[in-house]
Amino acid sequence: AAGVIQSPRHLIKEKRETATLKCYPIPRHDTVYWYQQGPGQDPQFLISFYEKMQSDKGSIPDRFSAQQFSDYHSELNMSSLELGDSALYFCASSQGFPSGANVLTFGAGSRLTVL
Amino acid sequence: AQSVTQLGSHVSVSEGALVLLRCNYSSSVPPYLFWYVQYPNQGLQLLLKYTTGATLVKGINGFEAEFKKSETSFHLTKPSAHMSDAAEYFCAVSGSGSNYQLIWGAGTKLIIKP
Numbered sequence: 382a383a384g385v386i387q388s389p390r391h392l393i394k395e396k397r398e399t400a401t402l403k404c405y406p407i408p409r410h411d412t413v414y415w416y417q418q419g420p421g422q423d424p425q426f427l428i429s430f431y432e433k434m435q436s437d438k439g440s441i442p443d444r445f446s447a448q449q450f451s452d453y454h455s456e457l458n459m460s461s462l463e464l465g466d467s468a469l470y471f472c473a474s475s476q477g478f479p480s481g482a483n484v485l486t487f488g489a490g491s492r493l494t495v496l
Numbered sequence: 497a498q499s500v501t502q503l504g505s506h507v508s509v510s511e512g513a514l515v516l517l518r519c520n521y522s523s524s525v526p527p528y529l530f531w532y533v534q535y536p537n538q539g540l541q542l543l544l545k546y547t548t549g550a551t552l553v554k555g556i557n558g559f560e561a562e563f564k565k566s567e568t569s570f571h572l573t574k575p576s577a578h579m580s581d582a583a584e585y586f587c588a589v590s591g592s593g594s595n596y597q598l599i600w601g602a603g604t605k606l607i608i609k610p
Contacts, residue, residue, distance in 0.1 A: 385539075423586060423600040424540070437597060471539060481528040481590035482547045485598065487540040 383407055385488035387472050393494045394462050402457040402491045406474030412436065413455040414485060415447060416471040424471060429479060430455060436479050459493075467495045498523045500589050502601035510609045515559075515574040517604050519587030522568060525595055529570040530588045531561055534603075540586065546570065557581070582608045 386405040394400050406413050412431045416424040417440075426439035430449035441447070444462075449455045459466060469492050473485035503518040521527055531543040544555025551563040561572045570587060587601040 423602050426597055429597075439597070473540075479596050481592050481596040483596070484530075484542060484545060486542070487532075489539040492537075 385472055385474050385486050387470075387488035387491050389491060390489065391492050391494075393496065395496055396462055396464065398462050398495075399458065399460045400462060400493060401459070402470050402472075402493075404455045404457070404472030404474075404488060406453050406455070406472075407476075407486055410474035410476045410486070411453055412475045412477070412479050412483070413449055413453070414473040414475075415441075415455070415457050416473065418469040418471060418490070420468075427457070431479055462493075462495045464495050467493055469493075498525075498527070498589050498591060498595060498599045500587050500599055500601035502585075502587050502604045504604055505602065506605045506607060508607040508609060509577050511579055512576050515572070515577045515581065515606065517572040517585050517587075517606065519561075519570045519572065519601060520568055521570065521587070521589045523589055523591055523595075525591035525593070528590045528592075529561075529563060530590075530598070531555065531559070531570070531572050532586045532588065533557075534584045534586065536583070543572070543585070577606075577608050579608050579610070582606055 414429040415427040418424045427441040429437045433449045447457045469490045471490045473487045475483040501520045529546040532540040546563045554560045588598045
């Protein structure tokens with residue numbers, strides 16, 4: 382079965398550079414979520430989209446932006462990278478309007494290292 | 497506001513022993529409860545979930561959890577631990593309406609001793 386695809390899996394950037402992470406949800410899933418997981422931390426919700434519109438916003442820094450495209454894939458753009466941005470970034474997808482009962486399927490994550 | 501507490505950042509059990517990972521939640525609305533597992537350098541995988549109906553929920557890999565409303569708990573158990581169960585386990589809660597976002601526990605690292 383198709384899963385949530387994230388790319389790249391690993392990314393190394395310098396401080397103040399920019400980075401773009403991509404997420405391809407499971408076919409027919411119309412909701413995408415972005416999470417950030419620091420070392421030894423639980424996932425922190427960043428932002429979500431439903432039907433190409435932002436549905437919720439969490440602790441996403443102003444330096445970050447995201448969007449969901451017409452094919453439902455999503456991109457997380459991170460600018461002016463800081464050392465503290467080093468983390469594992471997860472994308473998850475689900476089907477239907479966001480609700481508590483939705484089951485999120487997670488991608489394998491993109492590991493960003495900022496030097 | 498919803499919150500999740502996982503007792504013990506690390507739990508160590510011998511292979512073949514009972515696994516018990518504790519999760520307590522607070523929620524002002526009827527909760528939906530989830531357990532996810534994360535293997536090293538991998539994404540989060542759903543183990544099991546409680547939304548409605550039977551309070552004893554069976555998941556993958558022989559795990560199960562029981563929703564106890566009176567105790568606001570959703571502890572995860574497995575009768576006999578395998579070495580392959582070594583991973584980090586996250587409990588999460590969500591609610592209805594505007595409380596739909598997942599609220600995560602801090603995670604419990606399960607260590608299996610040979």
